[in-house]
Amino acid sequence: MKTLNKLFIALFFATLSMQAQQTPAIAQTGEITLTGATAHIGNGEVIEKSLIFIKDGKITGVYDARTTKMPLRGEIINVDGQHIYPGFIAPDTTLGLVEISAVRATEDQDEVGEYNPHIEAIVAYNAESKVVESMRPNGVLIAQAVPQGGTISGQSSVVQLDAWNWEDAAVKRGDGIHLNWPNSYRRGRWWEGEDPGYSPNKDYKSDITEIENFIAQSKAFTSGDSSVKNLPYAAMQGILDGTQNLYIHVDSEKEILDVLKFKEAMNIEKVVLVGAYRGYKVVDAIAKANVSVILARVHSLPDAEDDDYNISFKMVKDLIDAKVTVALGNSGEYWQSRNIPFYAGQTTAHGLSFEDALQLITKNPATILGVSDKLGTLEAGKDATLIVSKGNALEMSGNTISHAFINGRSISLESHQTELYKRYMEKYERAK
Incomplete structure (x- = not known):
């Protein structure tokens, strides 16, 4: 029995090594502009058409795109019709x-x-x-x-x-x-x-x-x-x-x-x-x-x-x-x-x-x-740790994350579960 337990543990860690963790994203440099999404600030405020600027891992500004005249800067990501939230804790x-x-x-x-x-x-x-x-x-x-x-x-x-x-x-x-x-x-x-x-x-x-x-x-x-x-x-x-x-x-x-x-x-x-x-x-x-x-x-x-x-x-x-x-x-x-x-x-x-x-x-x-000096709300000066969802992220049917940032780094949304989902969806597509 001890031999079987050791074999199981060895196989478990071997499997983990074959399916490595997603590589952490590199540090964010330059500027990113997220435009068009409904921004849920996290303090009760909502901006329906938002403009969010990120620079060197920090939020540098959150504006209403309908009233501001600030020009778009750096990498522009159009997320019109989606929802932006502070990263969940x-x-x-x-x-x-x-x-x-x-x-x-x-x-x-x-x-x-x-x-x-x-x-x-x-x-x-x-x-x-x-x-x-x-x-x-x-x-x-x-x-x-x-x-x-x-x-x-x-x-x-x-x-x-x-x-x-x-x-x-x-x-x-x-x-x-x-x-x-x-x-x-x-x-x-x-x-x-x-x-x-x-x-x-x-x-x-x-x-x-x-x-x-x-x-x-x-x-x-x-x-x-x-x-x-x-x-x-x-x-x-x-x-x-x-x-x-x-x-x-x-x-x-x-x-x-x-x-x-x-x-x-x-x-x-x-x-x-x-x-x-x-x-x-x-x-x-x-x-x-x-x-x-x-x-x-x-x-x-x-x-x-x-x-x-x-x-x-x-x-x-x-x-x-x-x-x-x-x-x-x-x-x-x-x-x-x-x-x-x-x-x-x-x-x-x-x-x-x-x-x-x-x-x-x-x-x-x-x-x-x-x-709270770094996280929890979408405010200038805080870490650019946030998510973009295609729907209401508090509902199972709406929680479809299209972008995620930690300190401004665009991180991978892949996991062993999403990889298996894609694998078997492809299997059934082939069978049609």
Whole structure:
């Protein structure tokens, strides 16, 4: 059996080598003019006939082509009748950290130990992942690579999805640290003869105390003599001084309220709730605490039999109405991250406009992840990271990407999936 497993892994990597990742595009020089498309700026503004100038990887101007008299410059790309959007951002993913979940050798998202704030997911990021490649045809150009496991999983980083290696991919290294909040209820361990149903977690309070003690010890270490190195404590400096986010993965109503108390008690400035499945029940408390939210996949089924069937969709509007900054996440998934534009599109059936929905995967995640100075909207001075779609990119029938740019580089929209599609379409054409 061991021999067969080794043979399978060898064949898997041999297959990957024969179907290499698309070569990253070269740096953009000179000027590009995109003309004629409807520009969805990402902040709610729409320009029906736009004129967008790109120079050396940056947007240098966004204008209404019907009123401006500015001449076209450089390479002119006529995208009349199409739609331009900021590149979509997928937070809370394991993109580049997992290739095939059933093959342990291709998983690198989890580290041994409970408290690992000093572990960075970015150094394990595989820029040549076939899964990463498959994001771009749907318009997903930016992602957050997030570590998993333990109480404190480690540090995430923001990456762009057309790179030679993790150094090239990094947009923002170490944007925050991820904490998995304990559950007040737990399932019984059936393998030890316990009732498999839910019961109160007797260790809940002590688990929280352990986290508080770790924070307190980190404060003492970072404010004292650090001649003796302690990597986990030292890595908490960004959380303590407010330069990094503390992403707290939490779902239930009680736990969310406890997190908000923890934030105040520990004097932590930047807290982001990740998941927040029951957040709609404590919207006012979340808004008052001034924390942002990255929701789980809104295509998920309800967790409990008495939940509304559409609870995952409609909670977005409840939070937005309370002035909470909300982004749509991926629950630590990887390949499903390509569906994030359709998650946003789904929310329009439950009270949001398309422009509000667009902000859930552009402006809002850029703000939360701390990259809004570069990404998230189509504005002069920001990175020319954008997509052009033949239809409404938040709908499956309209999401047909014709052009994509990362830092002004025109990137390939081919993947092993599009290549297979073309191959077998040709087969059936020949058979006619």
